[in-house]
Amino acid sequence: MSLKRLAEHLELTEGTVSRALNNYPDISAKTRKRVQEQAAALGYRANPLARRLATGVAEAVAYIMPENNSSISDPFVSQLLTGLSRALSERGWDLLVTQSVSAEEEPDMLHKLITSGRVSGVVLSRPFKNDARIKLLQQAKFPFIVHGRSVDHEDYAWYDVDSQAAITVAVDHLVSLGHQRIGFIGAPTYYNFAQVRLDGYKDALAHNGIALDPDLIAITELNDDGGERAAGDLLDRPDPPTAFVCVNDTQAIGVLAAIRVRGLVPGKHVSVIGYDGLRFGRHTNPPLTTMVQPQEHSGRQLGDMLLSIIDGGDPKDFQELRSAELLRRKSDGPVWTKEAEAES
Amino acid sequence: MSLKRLAEHLELTEGTVSRALNNYPDISAKTRKRVQEQAAALGYRANPLARRLATGVAEAVAYIMPENNSSISDPFVSQLLTGLSRALSERGWDLLVTQSVSAEEEPDMLHKLITSGRVSGVVLSRPFKNDARIKLLQQAKFPFIVHGRSVDHEDYAWYDVDSQAAITVAVDHLVSLGHQRIGFIGAPTYYNFAQVRLDGYKDALAHNGIALDPDLIAITELNDDGGERAAGDLLDRPDPPTAFVCVNDTQAIGVLAAIRVRGLVPGKHVSVIGYDGLRFGRHTNPPLTTMVQPQEHSGRQLGDMLLSIIDGGDPKDFQELRSAELLRRKSDGPVWTKEAEAES
DNA sequence: ATTGCATCCGAAAGCGCTTTCGGTGTAAGT
């Protein structure tokens, strides 16, 4: 069912039918009604490819998947894509998902993507501290939004959670439990989120009057093995930490393992706090105390915000900072001492 | 940089340039070389929208995300999309991701999708026993592949793991450990995979000469709460099972919890075997014995197979059945008896 | 009756490509 056939059927020209369907004001109410009714009756729907070519609007946005280096499935993309897809489909727009083969090729890939006309906007995730992709998009004045932030994030749109504050909360909590030697299990700091969380850790130590011990900071992969190895190293030192803060729940789970392997019990001898609020943490041994961040609506939010920007909104008006909350389960507790042990 | 400008620059017509770029045989080697070199030099890349309209090839396929009812993020979609996207991007094709608002609307949505011309093929996931979407795609003779299978799966392409056999392996293993009362934690059987795994359970009991006790079968949600509740119900019966087989690792984790809550220790008093091989199962209490299925390449495979079908391949030639393997961790063990306990 | 002004629709160009067809030039065949 093409526009041409519909027009013939209605004894109108294609242009008129098109304008009637698109609610142009220069079509009488009568014929507009007639056209729209017949179109519905005959099941006419404009060919999106033709419309996109004619209007120059791609009617689609791309989600750039974070490269999952550790070959670990990212637990959030599914939820995020659901929300994004919903936001877009209400407009009849498409959601494209891309992933570059390597991080080096990403800027090039992105450049090709935005110059190809296939998409009207882009959502970027897990940015680096200085992200070439963000600079590229800014220079091209191409609509985009970032899930997360880079160092300079004043001039573009983003949706993020204040993980610096979150880590501060975690550290403060541990300090309030008496911990002074707190290990930090981090990730490579070219990821901005990793840097920010490290900053949060340092700040928290500072305002709690605790001297920073560089030996207590470990940078490792974002998975359980990374956490286990890093925590193990710290625990085997002469003066091991009594608590750990991790940038990620999966790491934290590895930390739990490292602790148990050494005959200690997490939450008693050594505390650990994760980050993400994975449901799964309810079932670790012991259940994982963690910082939970709202994940459900992020996709939806990102989609709506990006669409507003594509509609001409000022990116600076679309910066949303959520906060994470401490979820106490069982992996945190007061500093363990032999004396306290003896008493109980 | 449009074809028009490139043609003017080369002092050729658009048609000639187009044919040169697309390696038509009626272009002399000399001018072809000249055209391609200049195109590369000037950074010309054909506008995909225009090409798609002109050729009638959408150069894109859609991945239909399974509706995640339980609002739980599906841990595999990320991996799967990565593989799919790689397979497609080698051809310069796009990956669309869609998800219907409700299961009822899905066939309609799918129909609109495939008649809109936006995609050349579809990959469906987690099919129902009798899946209206599959019938729709078959009738429309639209290229598609299914991740999983429905009941009648002779006539279309699919990539699946033999989960019936897998569950049989799990049950056989438990029987070999002396278990006779084996509980089954399943999922709603409109999902074909849930039905198939239930069948595997029943078959395995039969060929092990164990009478089927319907009270030992629980159908519940695919998450930890579902598993915990269902297992709890079974454990509270007068004659509880000594082992559980679950349709999914997340359920199994809930089962572990249900067991521990009742003062029993999983892997000792009660065995449990999960399904999926989630990495996370290494860290449950105790580590979860499970059936692992190869996930890494499924996206890549699905993509390659679908492309072959779009290229005219017979869907029946693209049916791949993988198998899952038992990964023994610590949640399975011989039947517990007071006598054995006394001895040790 | 003429002008003026909306109102409404048709005509046609255009979006940026592809592809068929036909025609020219040149080499080969007799």
Next chain:
DNA sequence: ACTTACACCGAAAGCGCTTTCGGATGCAAT
């Protein structure tokens, strides 16, 4: 020298829409 045959490129239509522009019509105002 005259076909026959290729090899090669230009011309033009077409993919299915949108959008601008102008012209026809009708009605009110002069």
